[in-house]
Amino acid sequence: MSEKETNQAEVEATEAVQAPVISEAQANPEKFLAEFDWHNYEEGIEQVADTKLEEFEKLVSENFVDTLDDQVVEGTVITITDRDAIIDINAKSEGVISLNEFRYNPNLAVGDKVEVLIDVREDATGQLVLSHRKARVIKAWDRVNNAHETGEIVNGFVKCRTKGGMIVDVFGIEAFLPGSQIDVKPIRDYDQYVNKTMEFKVVKINHEFKNIVVSHKALIEADIEEQKKEIIGQLEKGQVLEGVVKNITSYGVFIDLGGVDGLVHITDLSWSRINHPNEIVELDQKLNVVILDFDENKSRIQLGLKQLSKHPWEALGETVKVGDKVKGKVVVIADYGAFVEVEEGVEGLVHVSEMSWSTHLRSAQDFVSVGDEIEAVILTLDREDRKMSLGIKQLTPDPWTDITNKYPVGSKHTGIVRNFTNFGVFVELEEGIDGLIYISDLSWTKKIKHPSEFCNVGDKLDVVVLELDVDGRKLSLGHKQTTENPWDKYETEFALGTTHTAAITEVVDKGATIDFNEDIVAFVPARHLEKEDGSKLGKGEEAEFKIIEFNKEFKRVVASHTAVFREEEAKIVKQAVRKAEAQAAEAKPTLGDANDALQALKDKMDGKK
DSSP states (O other): OOHHHHHHHHHHHHHHHHSOOOOHHHHOHHHHHHHOOHHHHHHSSOOOOHHHHHHHHHHHHHHSOOTTOOOOEEEEEEEEOSSEEEEEOSSSSOEEEEGGGGTTOTTOOTTOEEEEEEEESOOTTSOEEEEHHHHHHHHHHHHHHHHHHHTOEEEEEEEEEETTEEEEEETTEEEEEEGGGSOSSOOSOGGGGTTOEEEEEEEEEETTTTEEEEESHHHHHHHHHHHHHHHHHTOOTTOEEEEEEEEEOSSEEEEESSSOEEEEEGGGTOSSOOSOGGGTOOTTOEEEEEEEEEOTTSOSEEEESGGGSOOGGGGSOTTOOTTOEEEEEEEEEETTEEEEEEETTEEEEEEGGGTOSOOSOOOGGGTOOTTOEEEEEEEEEETTTTEEEEESGGGSOOGGGGHHHHSOTTOEEEEEEEEEETTEEEEEEETTEEEEEEGGGSOSSOOOSSGGGTOOTTOEEEEEEEEEETTTTEEEEESGGGSOOHHHHHHHHTOTTOEEEEEEEEEETTEEEEESSSSOEEEEEGGGGBOTTSOBOOTTOEEEEEEEEEETTTTEEEEESHHHHHHHHHHHHHHHHHHHHHHHHHHOOOHHHHHHHHHHHHHHHTTOO
């Protein structure tokens, strides 16, 4: 720049500094006052235009979350610390969630999207406190309600067993799976489902108690129902189908025919007798069965297993005939006899009367037990009706064939009391030989009302054969005949008119009884109890008694005390009469005097005073 130019610039600068500044307010004060913003002057800030504020609020509402709303929002993990996760939910500040809420997700990383609910809108540091757990619960209930309404199939994780079923995690909520809703077939091992993820259908929700019930069975029932209709439509009697043993009970086996259940009754499992179906089949076993019958709706299907094999009677050898000896096992015992299986599915009945030659009534249990291996003789054989009767006693000789030699009339033996009747006792002399002792033949002296008063079942008794009926197979026995009849001796000892001393044992209405010994019990009529002084004998008083009646046949003895002293009086009277007659003969008194004396003596003898 030239010196001239330089000087010119300096002059202009100096003029600019020195020239007075005139503002717009100074230049046009009226306009300035009219347009002056007194709000900004008072507040010290510049006022923003209303249009600018509306535009700003619009941008905020479009880009930031309303923290006053309880809705679940989606956020992004921007930072993970040792204890918390910082989440950007596009609000005015970031939110904080404890890592404890992400324990189910140990792989949480920055950038992950998570659902959150604002728990506290602003903590002491000015940050939002968010809840992922609450958000999950709210969302989970939304999903569960939606699944219940729409019938949507949901996935659930079986956590553990509980009473009556299982606990299932569905969307983070615990639901109940009843044991009956796990499968269409009975469940034997619940533990096999624990820790498994399965598909379920939400079947019930109780909002009041926050309970959810799910079902796995409902998902497969629809498919099974279609299969069931198809199978039922093709069922025919005599049709052979393959099935799987679904359940075993004491009365039979339920077979799954592919969605349709049928029952094989225990009697249709085997031609042989069995105690329980598990002797033939086991759970989950595959087997062929034949359709025996079904109802109109084909909902109850009767199946058979044994019908698929030939009946054992048809395979029974033609050489088997009546009189043959066979061996078998006792399979059933009844009161009337025992069933013996001689071949598989072929049984014969041994009636209790064919078990022993004894005519004494006994039960089959006295001879055999279930499971016994026995030998028997075929008595009858009906191949058409498939019946066979057997006998055991036929294996030994009939004891009655030699009865007259072993037990002749009058012979003495010892037997065992087997049974009582009102009229006697049955005594067994040996197996097959029973005899009857009538009650009157038990004792010579005792009056027995019932045999149980004399002996007990199982007692040994000495007997004498009184009668023998070979054709009727009857023996009449006596026990009292083994001893002498004491009444033969008593007939002399207690003859009429004999006197004995004893005490009154018992006083009864019509008199009293006295025991002369263990066999002789005499009766004293009331009028014969009178003593010489006019009083009567009482219980326990000892006195002399005169036998006034003795009946050996009816074992009746009657005694009198009064007759004892009256007999003495009679003797005295007779002596006085004889003496008076002698004196009269000597003195020869008048007839009237003699008659008076005789009448007085007669009155005295008659007991008149």
